Amino acid sequence: MKRNLKILLLAVFVAAASCSFTTKSFDDPDKDKLLIDLITYVLEKGHYNPKDMDDAFSEGVYEDFIEALDPLKRYFLASDIESFEAYRTDIDDQLKAKDLTFFNLVFETYQKRMNDAKGFYKEVLAAPFDYNASESINVDYDQLAYAGSKKELKERWRQQLKFSTIGNYYDLVEENDTKTEEEDGYERKTEASLEEKARTTTLNSLDEYFDFTDDLERKDYFAIFLNNIVEEFDPHTNYLAPPDRDRFDLRMSGKLEGIGARLQKNNDNIKVVEVISGGPAWRGEHIEVGDIITKVKQEDEEEPISIVGMRLDDAVQLIKGPKGTSVTLTIKAVDGSIKEETIVRDVVELEETYAKSTLIEKEEKKFGLINLPQFYFDMQNYTERNAAKDVKNEIVRLKEEGMEGLVLDLRGNGGGSLQTAVDIAGLFIEQGPVVQVASNGRRKEVLEDKDKSIVWDGPLVILVNELSASASEILAAAMQDYKRGVIIGSKQSYGKGTVQNLIDLNQWLRKNDLGDMGTLKITTQKFYRVNGGSTQLEGVKSDVVMADRYSYIDIGERDYDNPLPYDKISPAEYEAWDGYIDYEATIEKSKERMAKSDQLRLIEENALWIKKQRDETIVPLNFAEYKRQLEERQQETKKFDAIDTYDNQLSYNSLPYEMEMMRQDTTLREKRKRWHKNLAKDIYVEEAVNVLEDLKLNNIRNGKMAKVKD
Known part of the structure; x- marks a missing residue:
């Protein structure tokens, strides 16, 4: 992939040089116009699937920018939106002409409406709220129309502020009741004083909020506009203004x-x-x-x-x-x-982002579990510590302790280095392709495991959930396609099958008097399984599906705007593993167990309950009704306490090398104690161990494979 990026950079550099991107190229040396020129050019030449900048593109930018500035519809009036509508399908043409008319109009109108709002909230919060009134607020802002007048907008602010304040008021009333009951000599506060304090808290919060917005400059809003432009290409292509790039680098530093x-x-x-x-x-x-x-x-x-x-x-x-x-x-x-x-x-200690393992004991049998939070590596030197090396070391240590089956836990693993995913796959197969990578306009590249050695040839289970993404999906998909391991977890994983690279926009400028231009994070490639299917949108579908609390929450790639589509390419030539004699039967047996599990039914019920609560958009602003609903909800949650008190009857022990470290490191000891406590409540780990027990090895396989052809 580095080779592909170099080709891209060279091509863009040559083209950019021929276009003479310098500050002298424009009659108006405005930084915003230069940024638009640079970004649209790099997107056109470098994006995996460049989008036509047409009327449909324009409408997407139009809607996203207005929503980004005013998601609660508490600033713009219907008349403002009407004035913006003239540009709904013209933004693409303006970008090509480096015309900022639409942005300037929306930005200037937004500044005026922000000033209006400063008067609204102070006036509203100067008077008490009537919590005996029978009223409610709809927090589904997408379905809310824009206010037709300033009077209507002010009423909207009143409702929104009452909504913000009723929570403060409830907390104060509860605290007042508790102290009255439990503290001798406590002087009970009046309802009027509590109501006033609740409003003051909201007022102070709004004062702070507008203090922040007063500090924002035009360039901050222009960066939002640029992101709305680039995110029309896909949700992972982003513009990083200089401060954002600094924060990105800080996160990467660990x-x-x-x-x-x-x-x-x-x-x-x-x-x-x-x-x-x-x-x-x-x-x-x-x-x-x-x-x-x-x-x-x-x-x-x-x-x-x-x-x-x-x-x-x-x-x-x-x-x-x-x-x-x-x-x-x-x-x-x-x-x-x-x-x-x-x-x-x-x-923040990043040691916990590294692979860690535990030895699971069930009766007389021992099993290993390796938790891998991400596919990490040293960006300066891949030969240094990385996820593949650590996983290999943990497998070797677990084998020394007599493990009979291995669980690789990729739940919540958002990805990382693709090469480490390929290398980890190689620990479980003799050799062969692991992932296919497609770049725009070039032949697909097949990344293979070329090392014939197998570090673990025993039973393997991989745990995934809706948050397992990118490289996690590549590894799980490869093990599934090879029939090397059983995938247990959510209905499907996250569904991110794309690769991004960072491009410094400053490198295209021969001369620049306008300051740092920032960075473009751009999607340049797409992943495909060895069977030819993309992990994009579809993710990896578990062999054994187990509900969790995220089952009905929108958190996957498919829930973003403008994701790249799912598609297929030709499969690679690979040989399925022939090491199990009861692979399909084991999966069916696991499904039968899960269908009878009371714990899993409770988890499913909890997931549906959470979705129901999130889907409720009408919130009462009458205090008695607000309190009744809140306390009713708290009472309902008690029936789900059994989820956290579950005991899977498995024992967990750290490996000898970690036990030695824990004698000196009490923090590490506490971390592992906490981890083992959570694992003991984990029905997914329990079922993974059951599957490992059920998987029977073909003792005469000797590395035998069944060939899969195109």
Whole structure:
């Protein structure tokens, strides 16, 4: 793939040089126009599947940019949208002409409406809310029409602010009741004082929010516009403005100071998409994937700041901070409950992103489990520590302890180095193709395992879920196509079958007086299984499907806008593994067990319940009804407590080399203790061990393969 990227860079460099991209090439040496010229050119020449910049493209940019600026429809008026409509199908033509009329009109209108809103929220929050009134708010903003007048818009702000404040009010009332009951001498607060305090909290949050927006410059909004343009090509092609590239490099460096969570903007919400193993949030079990962070309070501040509707970068700036400082987050959990979590920030330890293993004992038998959070490697030197080397080492150590079957846990593994995925596949097969890679306009490339040695030739199970993506899917798909291992997990994995590369836009400029132009992360290639099918959108379908809490939540590639399509190419020539004598029968036996599992039925019921809660878009603004619904929801969740108290009756032990390390490293000891505790509640691991027990080896195979032809 590096060779393909070099070809791309050379081609673009030659073309760019011939076009003389210099600041003197334009009558108006405006940086925005230069950026548009650079980005559209690189997209056209370098993207795997370049899109026609036509009227349909224009409509996509139009809708996405307006939604990006005003997702809650609390700024623009219907008359504003009407004035924008004239440009709905003209943006493509404007881009080709380096005309910024549409962007300028929307940006300038947005600034005016932001100023109007500053008056709205202060006026609304100056008067008490009537929580006895029978009213509700619809939070399905996609279905909401734009306000027809400033009067209607102000009423929308009133409802939205009441919605933001009723949660504060509920918390204060609950605290007041608890202290009255439990603390001698506590002076009970009046409802009026609590209501006023709740409004003040919301007012302070909005003040902070508009302080942030006041600091934003035109270039920040233009970067949003550029991202709406490039994301029309596919969801993983992004423009990284200089500060964003700095943050990207910081993440890649492996050292961050903060809570140890990756966040994503979802409409007006800041959602947790990953909890980094070993980080402070992970150590304290504070948050989980799918949680929504609604408020942030610093240790030296009395009131929290609402981050609902805030830009992701701004929210991250509030949440992260120096090692040793604390931050209190108000969290709406996946199950709908509201809680506060105080987290002491720390340097996020990335050691937990490396492969780790445990020895599982069931009666007299021993099995190995290797958890691989990502396919890591040293970007400067592949021969240094990488995922393939570590997995190999763990297999060797587990074999020394007498393991009879291996579970490779790829749940939540978002991918990484493709070469490490190929190398890990080679640990389980004699040799052969592992993945096919297609580049635009060039012949497909087949990446193969050429090492005839097999490190593990025994029973193999691979665990996946909806968050297993990219390289995880390549490895799981290869093992499935070879019939080398049984795939257990979600109905399908994430479905990301594309490759991205970073292109520094500054390299095309002979002379540049306009500053750093940023970076384009661009999709350049596509993965295909050895059987010819793409992992794009389809992901990998598990041999044995087991529901989990993410089963009905939209988190896969198919849930993005503009994903590249699924397609097929010709299969590679490969030879299926002939080491099992009961491969299909074992899968059927596992399916039968799962159909009878009460625990799995409860997990399925919980997943459906979570979807139901997320689909409810009408929220009461009457306090009695709001309280009734919230407490009813909390009561309903109690029946799912059994999910977390499940015991799979398996024992877990660290390997001798880790036991030795733990004598000196109490943090590592605590991490492994926590991990083993979670594994003991894991029905997916339990079933993986059952499958390993059922898989019977063909003792006369001796590496025998059944040939699969094109």
